[in-house]
Amino acid sequence: MQTVRNLADPEPAAALSRHPERLVDLSTTEKFSFSPADLHDLQLGALKMRFETLADEVPVLGRFAQDQGLKEIRSLEDGALLLLPHTIYKSYPLAAVENGDFDRMTRWLATLTAIDVSGVDASACVSIDDWIDLLDDRTSLRLRHSSGTTGKLSFIPGSVRETHTAAMGFKRFFQGFGDEPDASVTGVGELPIIGFGHRRGAMAFARMLDSVQHHLYRDDRSMIVTTHPGRLSADMLSLGGRLQSAEARGELGKLKLSPELLARREEFMKERAEQPAQLQEFFRLIATRFKGRRVILNGVVPPVVDTAIAAAAQGLRNVFATDSLMFLAGGAKGRKLPEDYPAIVERFTGVRYPRTGFGMSEAASGITRMCPAGRYHILPNIIPYVIHPQSGAVLPRTGVQTGRFGFIDIAAELRWGGFLSGDEITLNQSESSACTCGRLGAFIEGEIRRYSETEGGDDKITCAGAPAVHDNALQFLSSV
C-alpha cells in the first residue's frame, strides 16, 4: 500500500527542516508517509541547520568536525563523519569521580552541550548523585547515564526540551499506522502506568517516566507505579564498575571511597533490604487496585520477565485487562532468558506479548515499535547510517546494507545527535522493496547483534545490566 502524506494541518517540509524537533509530534502515519525525496530534503536541511547552529555551541562537535576535516555539510553522507563514538560520552577521567572533583566533571560536560554550565559551582558535590541533582536544579540539563557494566558510566547531556520529545516518542510508540487497528489507540495520558524498574534516578527508564509524568500526566505521581519506587544510584553503579577497573590499577587504583559515600552505606543497605518487601507491595497493588484494569505496562525485557517469574511463583495470573498497552524495549541485553519468556509474560499480565521496541538512549527520541511485518522502521528524525565495522567507511545509503548502526537524531537541539552504536544491523533502504506494512522509508530487517568488544566497543547504554553491578557494589560496601 502506497500511502501519500496527507496532513490535516500540513506543516511544510521547509518549516520541519528548520524545526526538526517537531517531527516527534507527528502521528505515526504521518511519520512514515514522507516520500523519499521529501524526507531527504527535510533531513538534509535539518542536518545543515543543526550543524551550523551547534558547531559553535557544542565544543565537541566543532573539534570532531575539524578532526574529520569537515567544514560544511553538503550531503547526508557528510553526516557519517559526525557520528560520535560511545567513548566520547565516557571520556572524562575516572580520577575526577574518584577524587570527587565534580568541577572537573562539569568542565568536561560543558564540551558536550550547548547549555551554559559555566555558572555551576559543583565544588560542594560529594557524589555523582549530588552532581546530577545540582545540574537538574541549576540548569536545563537532564543528564542521563548508562549502567556502566564495562567499568565506566557514560553521561548523555539530555535537556528539559528533550523531555517533551521523549514523552511524545512514548505516546507515538503505541500508535499504529494507516488503517492498522491501533492507529487510533487511546489511553496514553489517561491509563495508569505500571513500570518495571527503579522509579527514580538518571538512567533512561526513570528519566522517561519523569518526562511522561510531566508532559502527559500533568505531574500526577499517583499514575505511575513501579516495582522499585526508590532511586537507582549512579554512585552505586559507578562503584560497581570501578571495583572491576580498580583491581587492574594496583595500589594506586585502590578504591578511594569518600566518607560521604560510606555514610550513605546504611541507606543503600536499607534500600536493598527493603527490595523484597517493595516487590510484595507492588504485587499487592497490582492484585488489588489494578486488578483487571486497563493499564500501560512499561519496561525492558529482562526485568519484565524476572518480575513475571516472581509473580508466577505467587500465583499471580492474568492481572490486567487484555486490552492493556505494553511498551517493551526489546532484546535480552546479554541475559539468558527462559525459552518461553513471552508466554511467561503473557500468563502474568494477561496481555498479548507485544511487538517490542528498538531504540537508543543516545537519541532524543528514537524508539520505534516493530511493525506488523516484523521490521523496525527508522523514525524521520533519525538519519540512519551503516558503517563498515572494520574500515569505518560509510556504506552506500541505498539498497540493503549490513554493518554498524550509526545515526544522527535531528530532534536533538542542544547537543549533537550523532552517535555510532555497537550494534550490527541490516538496513533496507531500497525504494523498490518497501515493507508490506505500508510504512515508507528505511527499516531494519532481521536480527540486531552486538559487535564484540574487539570489533567495536560494547558499552551500550542499557538498563538491564545494572542490577548485577549494583549488587556487587553493595556487597563490597558492606565489606569495608
Add this chain to the structure above:
Amino acid sequence: MSYHIPLIIRGRVIEDRDLEFGGRRGGVAFTTADVRKHLAGLPLSPPSRLAELHSIPFEQILDYLDDLGRRLDLDNNRYLQEAFELSSQTSGLSREVMRHFYSTIGSLYRREAVREHAENTIGVRYLDGWVERRMASGCVAHIRAFGVRAVHVLAGNVPVPSAMGVIRNAITRSDAIFKTPSNDPITAAAIARTMIDMAPDHPITRHLSVAYWKGGDAEVEQALYRPDHIDKIVAWGGSASMTHITKYIQPGIDLVAMDPKLSSSIIGRDAFADEATMKAVAARLAIDVGYLNQQACASARVVYVQTGTDSEGIARANRFGRLLFDAVLALPPHASGPASRLSPQLAEELQSLRVMSEDHKVFGGGREGAIIVSQNEEPVDFAASLTDRVANLVPFSDMQTPIRSVNSYTQTIGVYPDALKEQIRDQLVFNGAQRLTSLGYMLKAAMAGPHDGIEPVRRMCKWIIDESNDPARVPLLSVA
C-alpha cells in the same frame, strides 16, 4: 579463503572435513574433523605407554628436536608455508613480522638452546634418570622428573606457544594434546606433520596430538578433562578461556596457568638529562613498545617517565613522546610496522582524547600507532586495551607512583637505567611484577628462565621420589 586443518592423534592424520569454523566478518574459514567423533582415541591409553618415552636418552631427544628444527625451514617446508599464509591473515601482524617469526621458528629447536632450556628450568639429570639425594635422617632418596598426560591450551597471537609446546612436551617426556586457538589453528598441526614426515614411528611423534574444538565445547571438554585421562592442563593466556578451564580443575588435575598479563616501563630521571640521552632512551623504548606491534604480554603499554610534573616536566615528557613516536616509526619492517587496521575501539578512544581531553597530548593515531602523553600523573582509563603500537607516557616525580601502579596482572617491567632497576626491584615484586628487564629487552625473553613468577616447565613434570631406608641406619620406629 578457506583452509583445511587435519586432526592429528599420535601420528595419525585424520583428514575429515566434518566442520567449518570462522569465516564471519571477513575472517578466515577453515575445515577440520569433528573431535567429538574421536573422543575415545584422544586420551593416552593405557597411561603406561609413557614408558616408551622414558627409555630415550636425553641426547637422543636433542637429536630429534635439532633435526626437526632444521626441517622447520620456511623456504622448504610446505606445512609451515601454509601456516605462515593463514596466520598472516588472522594475526593482525604485518606479513614481514610474521615472516620473521616463521623464519626463526627452527632456531628455537637448536641443540644448545634446548639443552639450556632443560638444564635451567628442570636440570637434565632429573630428566634422564633418578638422582640420588641423601637426607639427614639417613634416608637415601632418588628423585626423577617424569612426564605426564597434559592438554595444552595454546594462545595464537604468535606461533611461539605452539613451537615451545612441542619442545617442552619432548624434553619432559610427556604426552600432549594441543588444543589450538581459532586465531592460529594451524601452526601446531604444521609442526606435527613435519614430525610425522620425519619420524612417523618415533615415540616423540607418537605422543603429540593436535586438535581444534571450539573453546568451551562441553561435550569435548567434559569427556577429556578427567583425572583418569589427563594429569595437567597447561593453559596460555585469555581471561575468558582461563576462567572457563578452572571449572574442570579438581583433585587429580593440576592447572599450569600462564595467565594473561600486561607489562609496563619505568624510566628514571637520568634519561632526560639531555637531548642525546633522551633520543637514545627513546630508541630503546621504541623496541619494547613496537616490536611485534605490541601484541605480546611483555610489550610496554604504560610508560612511567620521571620528567617531573611541573610545566617544564610536562614539556620534557611531550618532547620525549615525539622522540618515541619517531623511533617507533623507524623500527625495521621485520620487527614492527603499521597495523593492518587499528582496532575500532582503540581508534575511538584516541579520537575521544583528541577532541575532548585537555589532559592528554596525542602523537599519531592512525594505522602507524600513537603515543599518548598524559599531562598529569594519571594513565588513560583504557590502559589495558593499548595495542598496535599505542603507548601512554605518564609523567611523575615520586618513584612510588609507578611502583604502586604495579599489580597482580603485571608481567614484565622494563627499567632505565639498570641501577634504578636494582634499587626498586624488590618493591616492584612485592606489588606483583614477575619479570624485570633492562629497557629495550622486554621482548627478548630469556626462554631458559622462569616464566611469569612460576616455573611452568618444572610444573609440567611429575616429581617422583623413591625413598630407601636401611633399618640398620634408620630406625623403623622413632623413639619419641
